Amino acid sequence: MEIFRTENIVKRFSNHIALDKVSVSVPKGSIYGLLGPNGAGKTTLLRIINQITAPDEGELFFNGHKFVGNDISHIGYLPEERGLYKKMKVGEQALYLVQLKGMQKKEATIRLKDWFEKFEIISWWNRKVEELSKGMQQKLQFVITILHKPDLLIFDEPFSGFDPINADMLKNEVLTLRKEGATIIFSTHDMGSVEELCDHITLIDNGHKLIEGNITDIRKQYRSNIYRVGFSGDTDKLRQAMNNHFELLDLITEEDHQLARIKVIYPSLDNELLAILIQKVKVLSFNEELPGMHEIFISVVKEGMKNQQSARA
Amino acid sequence: MNKIPIIIAREYIIRVRKKSFIIMSILGPLLFAAMMIIPAWLAQVEETDVKRIAIADSSHLFRNVIPETEYLKFDYLDNIRINDLKENFKSMGYYGVLYISHIVTYDPNSVIMYSDKQPSLATKMHISKYLEEYIRDQKLKTYNIENLDEILKGVKTTINVRTIKLSEEGEEKESSTGIMMAVGYICGILMYMFLIFCGTMVMRGVVEEKTSRIIEVIISSVKPFQLMFGKIVGIAMVGLTQLLIWIISTFILVSIAQAVFFPEFSMTPTEQVISQDIMTATPSEGEQIGSSEEMNELRAALSTLKNVNFAVIILTFLFYFLGGYLLYASFFAAVGAAVDSETDTQQFVFPILLPLILGIIVLFSITNNPDSPIAFWFSIIPFTSPIVMMARIPFGVPWPEFFLSAGLLIAFFMGSTWLAGKIYRTGILMYGKKATLKEMLKWIRYKT
16 A cells, blocks of 8 residues: 555656656555656655645645645655754744644644754754754754654655764664654665665656666566675686586685675576586585665666667667 | 744744844834934024124124024124134123124125034024125115115015915815925835835845755745745734834834923924924024014914824825835845845846835925826836825825725735746745846746
């Protein structure tokens, strides 16, 4: 069951198409990564989800019904370009922003104070925002985004500008929020955090959706059929085992053993490879090398570019 | 729940608490009160001091030519050298020395007043007028006209133009153009000041939201138009609050000052100030008629002031302030949204200010003639009407003209808000480049 879905979203700007028939579907309770190079249309899509801009074509659905204005109060959005009123007091400003999300002042004050204590910024309640350090401002923005307990949380490049400690804190909070039932969409370039957090991803480039789905499925789909074999014994014997089905890519000498990267032409031949190797050398380990999101990202974007060029030609 | 009141409240509270607002609230009335009290006080002080002036008249022709007044006394000193007098007049208890040379009949610069203080204009005019009259009479006498004295007495006339405006019901109302002009002037200038003051406040607010990058956080909760509207209304209330504080505390300050410095005057502060203006503006006339007639004129002027319908003026001022502000504030908001920093606003602000400056120029030129075609047209055109109409209101504006002007203003501010809202909506999300006018026109055509 998905919490959010778009159907054929099109958004045009004066001289280019930012989004071209993009349909995405975000499963409830997932952590959903929105990936893509700079200028791919990620922020435009997030702005459309947040009703900041309207699509030229296409429809949005939230929790099974067509998106209506009031649904926005069930969404929390931390934009990439995030700021605060510098001259305004911390507590007052937080109250103002969450009231705009529809919270009542009384309840908001209680919850804000809890979060401020948790993040150790309670003593700054009556100080001006400009006195806060950047890390504290980020904590403050995070609290403001999640305070109204939205069903859907959207973070645009959340880790940019965070120091490792705050980034870790943010990751933990994101996982906690998911445990409490929230769905999280975030856009990022940081593939490490995608592998760490996301269970679903969409990759868009040039306004087109290139891939979407469960992250493990995608990694399997893009498997390169490369196996890492740890062994000890004669390297030449290993070389003899290579034929037109198996290709030795790399040979790394470790302290007391060696590591070979071997590509198998057909995935179904993996057991056969092992059987041959066992006869030649002493096999210490045998693993399939699944591609990282980084590699998938680059290969998919490059492939997408090639397809577009050929389509144009 | 409607979020606009929350926005209005923030925009209002944040500005009213600012130090600059508080300072302006204190300084403004002090300045206005000082402008009203100090001239009145100075005039008062000058008049209660009896000034004795020594006259050294080398020709002995002018003895008792200059009549003494309550506060101006003259001593004709003979057998004393002018140089001695110049050195010792202070120790002799004189305010100054008036030297009248015998060549005065053909050299107008040969009357010299020596004093260690600057004599008032009224004193100078008093002296020159009676000397001129006397010399003219003496010159006439050389023509040997019979019964010259009687003829001179007979031709002496004083004219005091009273203006009475006939209302349509045939009711007579005494009016004084000077007071009407002054009221119109002050209202027009105040209008100009407040339109720019509040308009730039809106613009700076928008620029702040854009440069601090809080804008995207806010418009994920509310519509851009709601934010713009809330800001415009909140700042209008700031302007009205400031205006109200100025008016009330100026009146209080002037009343207190009046009770302390001029207890004998039982006029309201404005009446007093305006009466002062009239007296200084027409000193020769006042003195010619003599002091009792002077008082009569003053009373007449004050009675006109009572006829000025302050309720109408205040209500129209509020209407034109709100209308003009809404017309201009949305443009200021659009400019704020189109730029990346406050320094970039200059080139866009200038075209907005032009009609306002034009309004002020027209205001200055029409106060003598508030029913001229120029006055009429500029008080109808919405971009200048808030300023120019204020000059016409005290003189009375026919209802159809007023409704035409007011209706156009309302129509235009609705149009401008709609238009500016579109520029605003697109502009606030554009970073990194300064928009051109052409691009801004393109934004108007964008779908939401």
